[in-house]
Amino acid sequence: MKKIIMMSVIAFSILGCAEPKIEQVVYEGTNKEAIIDNILTRRAIRKFTDQQVSESQLDTIMKSAIYAPSGLNKQSWEIRVVQNPSIIEEVNKRFLKYAEGREFQGSAARYREPGFNVMHHAPTFIVIASEKANAYSKLDAGLALQNILLSAHALGLGTCPLGTLVPLLNAPENADILKLLNIPEDYEVSINIALGHPAESPEAPIRYSNKVKVIR
Structure with a gap:
Protein backbone atom coordinates (compact mmCIF):
# COMPACT_ATOMS: atom_id res chain seq x y z
CA MET A 1 0.00 0.00 0.00
CA ASP A 37 14.52 -5.93 2.10
CA ASN A 38 15.75 -5.36 -1.45
CA ILE A 39 18.58 -3.18 -0.17
CA LEU A 40 19.58 -5.58 2.61
CA THR A 41 19.45 -8.79 0.54
CA ARG A 42 21.35 -7.63 -2.56
CA ARG A 43 24.61 -9.53 -3.04
CA ALA A 44 27.43 -9.51 -5.56
CA ILE A 45 26.86 -12.48 -7.87
CA ARG A 46 29.80 -14.29 -9.45
CA LYS A 47 28.00 -17.25 -10.99
CA PHE A 48 25.42 -16.75 -13.73
CA THR A 49 23.24 -18.93 -15.90
CA ASP A 50 23.31 -18.72 -19.71
CA GLN A 51 19.89 -17.07 -19.83
CA GLN A 52 20.01 -13.58 -21.29
CA VAL A 53 18.43 -10.55 -19.65
CA SER A 54 15.21 -9.60 -21.43
CA GLU A 55 14.56 -6.32 -23.17
CA SER A 56 11.80 -5.41 -20.73
CA GLN A 57 14.09 -6.09 -17.77
CA LEU A 58 16.79 -3.91 -19.32
CA ASP A 59 14.27 -1.15 -19.93
CA THR A 60 13.34 -1.13 -16.23
CA ILE A 61 16.97 -1.22 -15.08
CA MET A 62 18.08 1.55 -17.42
CA LYS A 63 15.10 3.71 -16.47
CA SER A 64 16.12 3.24 -12.84
CA ALA A 65 19.69 4.23 -13.73
CA ILE A 66 18.77 7.49 -15.44
CA TYR A 67 16.46 8.40 -12.56
CA ALA A 68 19.42 8.38 -10.16
CA PRO A 69 20.26 11.78 -8.71
CA SER A 70 23.20 13.69 -10.18
CA GLY A 71 24.95 16.94 -9.40
CA LEU A 72 22.93 19.84 -10.86
CA ASN A 73 21.03 17.17 -12.78
CA LYS A 74 23.84 17.12 -15.36
CA GLN A 75 23.57 13.31 -15.64
CA SER A 76 27.29 13.35 -16.37
CA TRP A 77 27.61 9.70 -17.31
CA GLU A 78 27.36 7.55 -20.39
CA ILE A 79 26.02 4.00 -19.98
CA ARG A 80 26.58 1.21 -22.47
CA VAL A 81 24.84 -2.17 -22.23
CA VAL A 82 26.78 -4.85 -24.08
CA GLN A 83 25.15 -8.16 -24.97
CA ASN A 84 27.31 -8.90 -28.02
CA PRO A 85 29.25 -12.07 -27.11
CA SER A 86 32.16 -11.14 -29.41
CA ILE A 87 32.74 -7.83 -27.64
CA ILE A 88 32.45 -9.44 -24.21
CA GLU A 89 34.92 -12.14 -25.20
CA GLU A 90 37.35 -9.55 -26.59
CA VAL A 91 37.29 -7.61 -23.33
CA ASN A 92 38.00 -10.82 -21.42
CA LYS A 93 40.91 -11.68 -23.74
CA ARG A 94 42.42 -8.26 -23.22
CA PHE A 95 42.06 -8.60 -19.49
CA LEU A 96 43.89 -11.95 -19.52
CA LYS A 97 46.72 -10.35 -21.49
CA TYR A 98 46.76 -7.33 -19.17
CA ALA A 99 46.78 -9.60 -16.10
CA GLU A 100 49.91 -11.56 -17.07
CA GLY A 101 52.48 -11.23 -14.30
CA ARG A 102 50.16 -9.15 -12.12
CA GLU A 103 48.63 -10.03 -8.79
CA PHE A 104 45.03 -9.18 -7.92
CA GLN A 105 42.74 -9.43 -4.95
CA GLY A 106 39.35 -11.09 -4.94
CA SER A 107 38.03 -13.22 -7.77
CA ALA A 108 40.42 -11.67 -10.33
CA ALA A 109 43.29 -13.41 -8.50
CA ARG A 110 42.10 -16.64 -10.16
CA TYR A 111 42.77 -15.38 -13.69
CA ARG A 112 45.29 -18.14 -14.32
CA GLU A 113 42.62 -20.83 -13.94
CA PRO A 114 41.35 -22.45 -17.15
CA GLY A 115 38.12 -20.92 -18.42
CA PHE A 116 38.43 -17.84 -16.24
CA ASN A 117 36.17 -14.96 -17.21
CA VAL A 118 36.58 -11.60 -15.51
CA MET A 119 32.86 -10.94 -16.06
CA HIS A 120 31.95 -14.24 -14.41
CA HIS A 121 30.40 -15.47 -17.68
CA ALA A 122 27.53 -13.02 -17.30
CA PRO A 123 25.61 -12.57 -20.59
CA THR A 124 25.30 -8.78 -20.17
CA PHE A 125 28.16 -6.37 -19.50
CA ILE A 126 27.49 -2.75 -18.52
CA VAL A 127 30.00 0.09 -18.81
CA ILE A 128 29.46 3.36 -16.93
CA ALA A 129 31.71 6.21 -18.07
CA SER A 130 32.02 9.58 -16.38
CA GLU A 131 32.85 13.03 -17.70
CA LYS A 132 36.55 13.75 -17.12
CA ALA A 133 36.14 17.49 -16.57
CA ASN A 134 33.31 17.16 -14.07
CA ALA A 135 34.57 16.82 -10.49
CA TYR A 136 31.29 15.21 -9.41
CA SER A 137 30.88 12.85 -12.34
CA LYS A 138 32.30 9.80 -10.58
CA LEU A 139 29.84 10.34 -7.73
CA ASP A 140 27.05 10.60 -10.31
CA ALA A 141 28.24 7.32 -11.82
CA GLY A 142 28.18 5.68 -8.39
CA LEU A 143 24.60 6.78 -7.80
CA ALA A 144 23.55 5.35 -11.17
CA LEU A 145 25.45 2.16 -10.34
CA GLN A 146 23.51 1.62 -7.12
CA ASN A 147 20.19 2.10 -8.90
CA ILE A 148 21.24 -0.53 -11.43
CA LEU A 149 22.24 -2.99 -8.71
CA LEU A 150 19.05 -2.54 -6.71
CA SER A 151 16.62 -2.55 -9.63
CA ALA A 152 18.25 -5.68 -11.06
CA HIS A 153 17.93 -7.42 -7.70
CA ALA A 154 14.28 -6.38 -7.48
CA LEU A 155 13.72 -8.14 -10.82
CA GLY A 156 15.36 -11.35 -9.60
CA LEU A 157 18.58 -10.72 -11.52
CA GLY A 158 22.15 -10.72 -10.26
CA THR A 159 24.92 -8.16 -10.61
CA CYS A 160 28.57 -7.76 -9.76
CA PRO A 161 30.44 -4.44 -9.90
CA LEU A 162 33.75 -4.88 -11.74
CA GLY A 163 36.38 -2.37 -10.73
CA THR A 164 39.27 -4.49 -12.02
CA LEU A 165 38.43 -3.64 -15.62
CA VAL A 166 38.51 0.14 -15.14
CA PRO A 167 42.27 0.73 -15.69
CA LEU A 168 42.26 -1.78 -18.55
CA LEU A 169 39.48 -0.03 -20.48
CA ASN A 170 40.97 3.41 -19.83
CA ALA A 171 44.42 2.39 -21.11
CA PRO A 172 45.37 4.07 -24.41
CA GLU A 173 45.90 0.73 -26.15
CA ASN A 174 42.25 -0.13 -25.56
CA ALA A 175 40.79 3.12 -26.84
CA ASP A 176 39.34 1.15 -29.76
CA ILE A 177 36.99 -0.63 -27.35
CA LEU A 178 35.63 2.67 -26.05
CA LYS A 179 35.31 3.94 -29.60
CA LEU A 180 33.42 0.78 -30.53
CA LEU A 181 31.06 1.48 -27.64
CA ASN A 182 30.67 5.08 -28.80
CA ILE A 183 31.96 6.53 -25.53
CA PRO A 184 33.03 10.17 -26.06
CA GLU A 185 36.73 11.02 -25.79
CA ASP A 186 36.07 13.40 -22.90
CA TYR A 187 34.67 10.51 -20.82
CA GLU A 188 36.46 7.71 -19.00
CA VAL A 189 35.25 4.41 -17.60
CA SER A 190 34.34 4.62 -13.90
CA ILE A 191 32.83 1.20 -13.20
CA ASN A 192 31.55 -1.89 -14.97
CA ILE A 193 28.84 -4.37 -14.06
CA ALA A 194 28.22 -8.03 -14.82
CA LEU A 195 24.48 -8.63 -15.17
CA GLY A 196 22.46 -11.80 -15.61
CA HIS A 197 20.38 -14.49 -13.96
CA PRO A 198 22.11 -15.64 -10.76
CA ALA A 199 23.29 -19.20 -10.34
CA GLU A 200 24.19 -18.79 -6.66
CA SER A 201 22.84 -17.28 -3.45
CA PRO A 202 25.88 -16.12 -1.48
CA GLU A 203 25.74 -15.26 2.19
CA ALA A 204 26.27 -11.66 3.22
CA PRO A 205 29.86 -10.83 4.16
CA ILE A 206 30.47 -9.15 7.48
CA ARG A 207 29.30 -5.55 7.74
CA TYR A 208 31.11 -3.10 10.01
CA SER A 209 28.54 -1.14 12.01
CA ASN A 210 31.33 0.69 13.83
CA LYS A 211 31.95 2.62 10.59
CA VAL A 212 28.84 4.64 11.44
CA LYS A 213 28.97 7.32 14.15
CA VAL A 214 25.98 9.43 15.17
CA ILE A 215 26.93 12.91 16.38
CA ARG A 216 24.28 14.56 18.57
Whole structure:
Protein backbone atom coordinates (compact mmCIF):
# COMPACT_ATOMS: atom_id res chain seq x y z
CA MET A 1 0.00 0.00 0.00
CA LYS A 2 1.30 3.48 -0.74
CA LYS A 3 0.07 6.76 0.66
CA ILE A 4 0.12 9.88 -1.46
CA ILE A 5 0.94 13.03 0.46
CA MET A 6 0.14 16.28 -1.29
CA MET A 7 3.18 18.41 -0.53
CA SER A 8 1.69 21.52 -2.01
CA VAL A 9 -1.10 22.46 -4.35
CA ILE A 10 -0.83 25.89 -5.85
CA ALA A 11 -3.74 26.71 -8.12
CA PHE A 12 -3.29 29.80 -10.16
CA SER A 13 -3.43 30.86 -13.76
CA ILE A 14 -0.80 32.72 -15.70
CA LEU A 15 -1.58 33.14 -19.34
CA GLY A 16 -3.97 30.25 -18.97
CA CYS A 17 -1.34 27.83 -17.57
CA ALA A 18 -1.85 26.04 -14.23
CA GLU A 19 0.96 25.11 -11.87
CA PRO A 20 1.31 21.30 -11.84
CA LYS A 21 0.54 19.46 -8.64
CA ILE A 22 3.54 18.24 -6.64
CA GLU A 23 3.20 14.79 -5.15
CA GLN A 24 5.40 12.81 -2.82
CA VAL A 25 4.95 9.07 -2.59
CA VAL A 26 5.48 7.62 0.88
CA TYR A 27 5.60 3.83 1.09
CA GLU A 28 4.07 2.00 4.00
CA GLY A 29 3.42 -1.59 5.01
CA THR A 30 4.58 -4.35 2.70
CA ASN A 31 5.88 -1.96 0.02
CA LYS A 32 8.16 -0.21 2.49
CA GLU A 33 9.36 -3.55 3.82
CA ALA A 34 10.06 -4.76 0.28
CA ILE A 35 12.21 -1.72 -0.47
CA ILE A 36 14.32 -2.17 2.67
CA ASP A 37 14.52 -5.93 2.10
CA ASN A 38 15.75 -5.36 -1.45
CA ILE A 39 18.58 -3.18 -0.17
CA LEU A 40 19.58 -5.58 2.61
CA THR A 41 19.45 -8.79 0.54
CA ARG A 42 21.35 -7.63 -2.56
CA ARG A 43 24.61 -9.53 -3.04
CA ALA A 44 27.43 -9.51 -5.56
CA ILE A 45 26.86 -12.48 -7.87
CA ARG A 46 29.80 -14.29 -9.45
CA LYS A 47 28.00 -17.25 -10.99
CA PHE A 48 25.42 -16.75 -13.73
CA THR A 49 23.24 -18.93 -15.90
CA ASP A 50 23.31 -18.72 -19.71
CA GLN A 51 19.89 -17.07 -19.83
CA GLN A 52 20.01 -13.58 -21.29
CA VAL A 53 18.43 -10.55 -19.65
CA SER A 54 15.21 -9.60 -21.43
CA GLU A 55 14.56 -6.32 -23.17
CA SER A 56 11.80 -5.41 -20.73
CA GLN A 57 14.09 -6.09 -17.77
CA LEU A 58 16.79 -3.91 -19.32
CA ASP A 59 14.27 -1.15 -19.93
CA THR A 60 13.34 -1.13 -16.23
CA ILE A 61 16.97 -1.22 -15.08
CA MET A 62 18.08 1.55 -17.42
CA LYS A 63 15.10 3.71 -16.47
CA SER A 64 16.12 3.24 -12.84
CA ALA A 65 19.69 4.23 -13.73
CA ILE A 66 18.77 7.49 -15.44
CA TYR A 67 16.46 8.40 -12.56
CA ALA A 68 19.42 8.38 -10.16
CA PRO A 69 20.26 11.78 -8.71
CA SER A 70 23.20 13.69 -10.18
CA GLY A 71 24.95 16.94 -9.40
CA LEU A 72 22.93 19.84 -10.86
CA ASN A 73 21.03 17.17 -12.78
CA LYS A 74 23.84 17.12 -15.36
CA GLN A 75 23.57 13.31 -15.64
CA SER A 76 27.29 13.35 -16.37
CA TRP A 77 27.61 9.70 -17.31
CA GLU A 78 27.36 7.55 -20.39
CA ILE A 79 26.02 4.00 -19.98
CA ARG A 80 26.58 1.21 -22.47
CA VAL A 81 24.84 -2.17 -22.23
CA VAL A 82 26.78 -4.85 -24.08
CA GLN A 83 25.15 -8.16 -24.97
CA ASN A 84 27.31 -8.90 -28.02
CA PRO A 85 29.25 -12.07 -27.11
CA SER A 86 32.16 -11.14 -29.41
CA ILE A 87 32.74 -7.83 -27.64
CA ILE A 88 32.45 -9.44 -24.21
CA GLU A 89 34.92 -12.14 -25.20
CA GLU A 90 37.35 -9.55 -26.59
CA VAL A 91 37.29 -7.61 -23.33
CA ASN A 92 38.00 -10.82 -21.42
CA LYS A 93 40.91 -11.68 -23.74
CA ARG A 94 42.42 -8.26 -23.22
CA PHE A 95 42.06 -8.60 -19.49
CA LEU A 96 43.89 -11.95 -19.52
CA LYS A 97 46.72 -10.35 -21.49
CA TYR A 98 46.76 -7.33 -19.17
CA ALA A 99 46.78 -9.60 -16.10
CA GLU A 100 49.91 -11.56 -17.07
CA GLY A 101 52.48 -11.23 -14.30
CA ARG A 102 50.16 -9.15 -12.12
CA GLU A 103 48.63 -10.03 -8.79
CA PHE A 104 45.03 -9.18 -7.92
CA GLN A 105 42.74 -9.43 -4.95
CA GLY A 106 39.35 -11.09 -4.94
CA SER A 107 38.03 -13.22 -7.77
CA ALA A 108 40.42 -11.67 -10.33
CA ALA A 109 43.29 -13.41 -8.50
CA ARG A 110 42.10 -16.64 -10.16
CA TYR A 111 42.77 -15.38 -13.69
CA ARG A 112 45.29 -18.14 -14.32
CA GLU A 113 42.62 -20.83 -13.94
CA PRO A 114 41.35 -22.45 -17.15
CA GLY A 115 38.12 -20.92 -18.42
CA PHE A 116 38.43 -17.84 -16.24
CA ASN A 117 36.17 -14.96 -17.21
CA VAL A 118 36.58 -11.60 -15.51
CA MET A 119 32.86 -10.94 -16.06
CA HIS A 120 31.95 -14.24 -14.41
CA HIS A 121 30.40 -15.47 -17.68
CA ALA A 122 27.53 -13.02 -17.30
CA PRO A 123 25.61 -12.57 -20.59
CA THR A 124 25.30 -8.78 -20.17
CA PHE A 125 28.16 -6.37 -19.50
CA ILE A 126 27.49 -2.75 -18.52
CA VAL A 127 30.00 0.09 -18.81
CA ILE A 128 29.46 3.36 -16.93
CA ALA A 129 31.71 6.21 -18.07
CA SER A 130 32.02 9.58 -16.38
CA GLU A 131 32.85 13.03 -17.70
CA LYS A 132 36.55 13.75 -17.12
CA ALA A 133 36.14 17.49 -16.57
CA ASN A 134 33.31 17.16 -14.07
CA ALA A 135 34.57 16.82 -10.49
CA TYR A 136 31.29 15.21 -9.41
CA SER A 137 30.88 12.85 -12.34
CA LYS A 138 32.30 9.80 -10.58
CA LEU A 139 29.84 10.34 -7.73
CA ASP A 140 27.05 10.60 -10.31
CA ALA A 141 28.24 7.32 -11.82
CA GLY A 142 28.18 5.68 -8.39
CA LEU A 143 24.60 6.78 -7.80
CA ALA A 144 23.55 5.35 -11.17
CA LEU A 145 25.45 2.16 -10.34
CA GLN A 146 23.51 1.62 -7.12
CA ASN A 147 20.19 2.10 -8.90
CA ILE A 148 21.24 -0.53 -11.43
CA LEU A 149 22.24 -2.99 -8.71
CA LEU A 150 19.05 -2.54 -6.71
CA SER A 151 16.62 -2.55 -9.63
CA ALA A 152 18.25 -5.68 -11.06
CA HIS A 153 17.93 -7.42 -7.70
CA ALA A 154 14.28 -6.38 -7.48
CA LEU A 155 13.72 -8.14 -10.82
CA GLY A 156 15.36 -11.35 -9.60
CA LEU A 157 18.58 -10.72 -11.52
CA GLY A 158 22.15 -10.72 -10.26
CA THR A 159 24.92 -8.16 -10.61
CA CYS A 160 28.57 -7.76 -9.76
CA PRO A 161 30.44 -4.44 -9.90
CA LEU A 162 33.75 -4.88 -11.74
CA GLY A 163 36.38 -2.37 -10.73
CA THR A 164 39.27 -4.49 -12.02
CA LEU A 165 38.43 -3.64 -15.62
CA VAL A 166 38.51 0.14 -15.14
CA PRO A 167 42.27 0.73 -15.69
CA LEU A 168 42.26 -1.78 -18.55
CA LEU A 169 39.48 -0.03 -20.48
CA ASN A 170 40.97 3.41 -19.83
CA ALA A 171 44.42 2.39 -21.11
CA PRO A 172 45.37 4.07 -24.41
CA GLU A 173 45.90 0.73 -26.15
CA ASN A 174 42.25 -0.13 -25.56
CA ALA A 175 40.79 3.12 -26.84
CA ASP A 176 39.34 1.15 -29.76
CA ILE A 177 36.99 -0.63 -27.35
CA LEU A 178 35.63 2.67 -26.05
CA LYS A 179 35.31 3.94 -29.60
CA LEU A 180 33.42 0.78 -30.53
CA LEU A 181 31.06 1.48 -27.64
CA ASN A 182 30.67 5.08 -28.80
CA ILE A 183 31.96 6.53 -25.53
CA PRO A 184 33.03 10.17 -26.06
CA GLU A 185 36.73 11.02 -25.79
CA ASP A 186 36.07 13.40 -22.90
CA TYR A 187 34.67 10.51 -20.82
CA GLU A 188 36.46 7.71 -19.00
CA VAL A 189 35.25 4.41 -17.60
CA SER A 190 34.34 4.62 -13.90
CA ILE A 191 32.83 1.20 -13.20
CA ASN A 192 31.55 -1.89 -14.97
CA ILE A 193 28.84 -4.37 -14.06
CA ALA A 194 28.22 -8.03 -14.82
CA LEU A 195 24.48 -8.63 -15.17
CA GLY A 196 22.46 -11.80 -15.61
CA HIS A 197 20.38 -14.49 -13.96
CA PRO A 198 22.11 -15.64 -10.76
CA ALA A 199 23.29 -19.20 -10.34
CA GLU A 200 24.19 -18.79 -6.66
CA SER A 201 22.84 -17.28 -3.45
CA PRO A 202 25.88 -16.12 -1.48
CA GLU A 203 25.74 -15.26 2.19
CA ALA A 204 26.27 -11.66 3.22
CA PRO A 205 29.86 -10.83 4.16
CA ILE A 206 30.47 -9.15 7.48
CA ARG A 207 29.30 -5.55 7.74
CA TYR A 208 31.11 -3.10 10.01
CA SER A 209 28.54 -1.14 12.01
CA ASN A 210 31.33 0.69 13.83
CA LYS A 211 31.95 2.62 10.59
CA VAL A 212 28.84 4.64 11.44
CA LYS A 213 28.97 7.32 14.15
CA VAL A 214 25.98 9.43 15.17
CA ILE A 215 26.93 12.91 16.38
CA ARG A 216 24.28 14.56 18.57
